Amino acid sequence: MSPTARNPIKSTRTTFRILEALVELDGAGVTAVADHLDLPKSNVHNYLSTLEEAEYVVKRGTTFHVGIRFLELGAHARNRRDLYDIARPEMDKIADEEGELVNLLVEEHGRGTYIYRVAGDDAVQVDAHVGTRVHLHCTALGKAILAHLPEERVDEIITRHGLPAVTDDTITDRDELRETLADVRERGIAFDREERVEGLRCAAAPICSNTGRVLGALSISGPTTRIQDERLEEEIPSLLERATNVIELNITYS
Amino acid sequence: MSPTARNPIKSTRTTFRILEALVELDGAGVTAVADHLDLPKSNVHNYLSTLEEAEYVVKRGTTFHVGIRFLELGAHARNRRDLYDIARPEMDKIADEEGELVNLLVEEHGRGTYIYRVAGDDAVQVDAHVGTRVHLHCTALGKAILAHLPEERVDEIITRHGLPAVTDDTITDRDELRETLADVRERGIAFDREERVEGLRCAAAPICSNTGRVLGALSISGPTTRIQDERLEEEIPSLLERATNVIELNITYS
DNA sequence: AACTTTGGTTCAAAATTGTGAAACGAAGGC
DNA sequence: GCCTTCGTTTCACAATTTTGAACCAAAGTT
Numbered sequence: 001m002s003p004t005a006r007n008p009i010k011s012t013r014t015t016f017r018i019l020e021a022l023v024e025l026d027g028a029g030v031t032a033v034a035d036h037l038d039l040p041k042s043n044v045h046n047y048l049s050t051l052e053e054a055e056y057v058v059k060r061g062t063t064f065h066v067g068i069r070f071l072e073l074g075a076h077a078r079n080r081r082d083l084y085d086i087a088r089p090e091m092d093k094i095a096d097e098e099g100e101l102v103n104l105l106v107e108e109h110g111r112g113t114y115i116y117r118v119a120g121d122d123a124v125q126v127d128a129h130v131g132t133r134v135h136l137h138c139t140a141l142g143k144a145i146l147a148h149l150p151e152e153r154v155d156e157i158i159t160r161h162g163l164p165a166v167t168d169d170t171i172t173d174r175d176e177l178r179e180t181l182a183d184v185r186e187r188g189i190a191f192d193r194e195e196r197v198e199g200l201r202c203a204a205a206p207i208c209s210n211t212g213r214v215l216g217a218l219s220i221s222g223p224t225t226r227i228q229d230e231r232l233e234e235e236i237p238s239l240l241e242r243a244t245n246v247i248e249l250n251i252t253y254s
Numbered sequence: 255m256s257p258t259a260r261n262p263i264k265s266t267r268t269t270f271r272i273l274e275a276l277v278e279l280d281g282a283g284v285t286a287v288a289d290h291l292d293l294p295k296s297n298v299h300n301y302l303s304t305l306e307e308a309e310y311v312v313k314r315g316t317t318f319h320v321g322i323r324f325l326e327l328g329a330h331a332r333n334r335r336d337l338y339d340i341a342r343p344e345m346d347k348i349a350d351e352e353g354e355l356v357n358l359l360v361e362e363h364g365r366g367t368y369i370y371r372v373a374g375d376d377a378v379q380v381d382a383h384v385g386t387r388v389h390l391h392c393t394a395l396g397k398a399i400l401a402h403l404p405e406e407r408v409d410e411i412i413t414r415h416g417l418p419a420v421t422d423d424t425i426t427d428r429d430e431l432r433e434t435l436a437d438v439r440e441r442g443i444a445f446d447r448e449e450r451v452e453g454l455r456c457a458a459a460p461i462c463s464n465t466g467r468v469l470g471a472l473s474i475s476g477p478t479t480r481i482q483d484e485r486l487e488e489e490i491p492s493l494l495e496r497a498t499n500v501i502e503l504n505i506t507y508s
Numbered sequence: 509a510a511c512t513t514t515g516g517t518t519c520a521a522a523a524t525t526g527t528g529a530a531a532c533g534a535a536g537g538c
Numbered sequence: 539g540c541c542t543t544c545g546t547t548t549c550a551c552a553a554t555t556t557t558g559a560a561c562c563a564a565a566g567t568t
Contacts, residue, residue, distance in 0.1 A: 005303035006518070010554065011265030011526070012304045023330050031544055040528045045546065049259035050266045055363040062545070066331045068360060068367045074325030075385025076277050106322060109309040113322045131329025260547070264525070265555070285515055294557055299517065316516070 027065040090243045095120040105141035106216040110157035140192035140204035144217035147184035189237040201227040205240035210252045281319040344497045349374040359395040360470040364411035394446035394458035398471035401438035443491045455481040459494035464506045
């Protein structure tokens, strides 16, 4: 399952390289993109004007930006899953009661994407937002998903994306991760103790279909100061389990 | 300002035609897409496998779907504007107090896209969601924006997109629209009395930068039965004005 | 169990297009 | 008024995309 296109369309690749450059540069002109990607200006100009014509890019003055039209595609991808609609009300409830940050993550191509997040009154401000992609091995959410994926799939993912260290506490060893995932499977809950963001703790539970396939994972996260051992290991997990049960039931009958 | 690319990249156009086909067909195989677009199967296959390799499309079994990765691009486009972050808390407040549906729309390429919406407890269920694109002339939100765009820009937009009728009450005449927009400018509020969705009424106010450029529009909508004349024309407008004032102030100082 | 259908994948030749250097033009800074 | 920067245009050629036919694999039918 190494998805290598036999006859790849080079222009399609270039198109997305240019769009990604626009994201990275947070809007840019023809020359800036050309320099960034080491392509001829005239060529980049052709791509950008085509993208603008197609309404996927906007030109303000002389700089180009990624268009909100992508929200249409992104929202379609998100709404395609029942998960989003069904999980949202449960998540809102938890955020309201606990005051912390509640997250929903799904996996695609071996990486995680936040598809919904809701902040309670006391919630921390963190870097991630809807649409952010993360490595699976360094978040509680990701580990909850990995733990319920077939083992060969997990190997594939590690081979493809590696186990880069994000903080000092990130798991970077293949065997250590394997053991951790076994614990997660047994306990039904995954933890993240400052493995992705310093000072941030997090517990997550997987959400599975009635056939046993993981659809995503749900988490609650907050500052280490407030999320002490008992709350992290008892209170929050039971909340998560209750919520994921409801979600799983509702997904089965929808 | 007719954005016609001089040397368009045909492959870029094809790439997006295929992605749009995937949306329309709600996931499809190679043959289905090829038939839909009248392209050779082998060609479509090349595009889809390239898109999958780039992680913008997912293959489940033998059908392809638009990938959640587009949410990354879409969210970037949304977060680029301060508007989204600043309007959200105000909108949440209104939804909570009024119990109706609150919407935020922005314009790009002459069309509107919902970038946030929040439903109060009694809110109606409507077709639109975040990411949905609509014609500007048939919603209160769109008219609020059109009214504050330079006149030549409005002409351009009408020429480009026309004034298609969506319900019996949609404005389809150029001059009638012009008059309506003058009223909106004077009153500061735009209305929609079942012009886009039967049984749905709506009032909207524009949100402008301190330089006078429209950034978007805010609306409250509900069923005709509940949104009677006085509420539509007095109560809701004053709520909207209060909220847009706060938003405009916060945008200026951020 | 053989046959048919359906749909995905591969291949190589033919047709078109993307590429890239250079020149041009417009805008802004010095 | 000159110089710099950056976007836009042009054009010839190399390179890519496009095609249809052939090939497979899986599912459905007789």
